[in-house]
Amino acid sequence: MYSYLNKFTDFIKIYCRSGNGGSGIIHFRKEKFLGGPDGGDGGKGGNIIIRGNNKLFTIYHLKSKKHIIAEDGKTGGRNRITGSNGKDSIIEVPIGTIVKDICSNIIIEILNNNEEKILLFGGKGGKGNCHFKNSLCKTPFYSEKGESGKEFIFVLELKLLADVGLIGLPNSGKSTLISMITSSKPKIDNYPFTTLNPNIGVLNYKNFKKIVIADIPGIIKGASKGKGLGFEFLKHIQRNKILFLILSAEVIDYKKSYNLIINELNVFDQKIFKKKRLLVISKSDLLDQEFKYEIIKELPIFEKYIFISSFSKEGLYELIYYICNILS
Structure with a gap:
């Protein structure tokens, strides 16, 4: 048996932003005979993910969290070490939830338990300077910044999938x-x-x-x-x-x-x-x-x-x- 949820909400707007990609770094290895650029890549920004949960029957829990922001990717390290990826931000919703844009166009529907869809992809990490070494430039003082995350306002609407x-x-x-x-x-x-x-x-x-x-x-x-x-x-x-x-x-x-x-x-x-x-x-x-x-x-x-x-x-x-x- 399951107790009903009396704080019923079936319509809500939320602001979402995926994580920025981490920047690659400029670094040079200084050991004898092993010198050269070794700046690592930045990590990928976290995604915004929506997931179906058959234990939920309302989206009331999102009323107090209308800003969903994923974690940024970390900056790369020396020795070609890639920065860690940003943590994804997961939105748990009842089965039967419809995701729309602010013009009421349907983007996706969640119809199964544990079904996951990516709403916003995180930004890619930038490349470190180790990628830019070539025959003409052996000591590149250049690396890439990570891509910016994406932001969007989504409308969540619930249509109960009751038997x-x-x-x-x-x-x-x-x-x-x-x-x-x-x-x-x-x-x-x-x-x-x-x-x-x-x-x-x-x-x-x-x-x-x-x-x-x-x-x-x-x-x-x-x-x-x-x-x-x-x-x-x-x-x-x-x-x-x-x-x-x-x-x-x-x-x-x-x-x-x-x-x-x-x-x-x-x-x-x-x-x-x-x-x-x-x-x-x-x-x-x-x-x-x-x-x-x-x-x-x-x-x-x-x-x-x-x-x-x-x-x-x-x-x-x-x-x-x-x-x-x-x-x-």
Whole structure:
């Protein structure tokens, strides 16, 4: 089990600068019969590297470190000794992180654990004077400076690569559900928008080492156009493998609520409907069997559905089995 991270951040700008190359040096060996230029090369500057880390679910840790600077290469030494290379600066990010320039052009995406990409190469080290000896110049008083490092402003944007996305209206029971089947402990209360950021939980079940579940903040009418919180976080469901459309048993008009969710998803991204999905009727402990039949009549005939209750545990095992069956 894994505790969710409540300091969720999915967008940040960072300044990066790779290391300067070290300078080559001018030096002459003075031993008898062994004289001559022996100035060594400068070391290479450190790279800026981005690396995927499947233990991270937010880029919040970068808020306090928005300037990433790699180490410079060291100056060369006598006896043709090359200066040491500058240490690389590694940026750890969650899987699903997109790196863009300030014009929103995508540069790279990190989609795998421990996947590494070089954002900026360090400057090359300069050559020492030992390289410039020739038949015309046996004592070159010349060496190269190291190349300057590169600098750039990157935009990091996170689209969660969760296995399961929980989608629904405010107060539909998403947070309670994720707290029941994972170790996530989201804020739960009986008023709209208690979930202001995606909650992340991890389900460990039998042979499945880690099933990542994301509770997306509640969707309201117009969310796809920026109303409420939905527009900001709807992007996180684009990479979910399975979607749970959650309707609370407490809603007055099930068909209207279902259509509201479907319409907002359709406006935001029609490709979402190609994903596996399940309609989940939560808080079913409030319903008798007759009422359940009435609800079923209102639901689309093509939609798979399940009744669950986080209070009575109804349907929770079947829900987990459905997830594992799809992911196996």
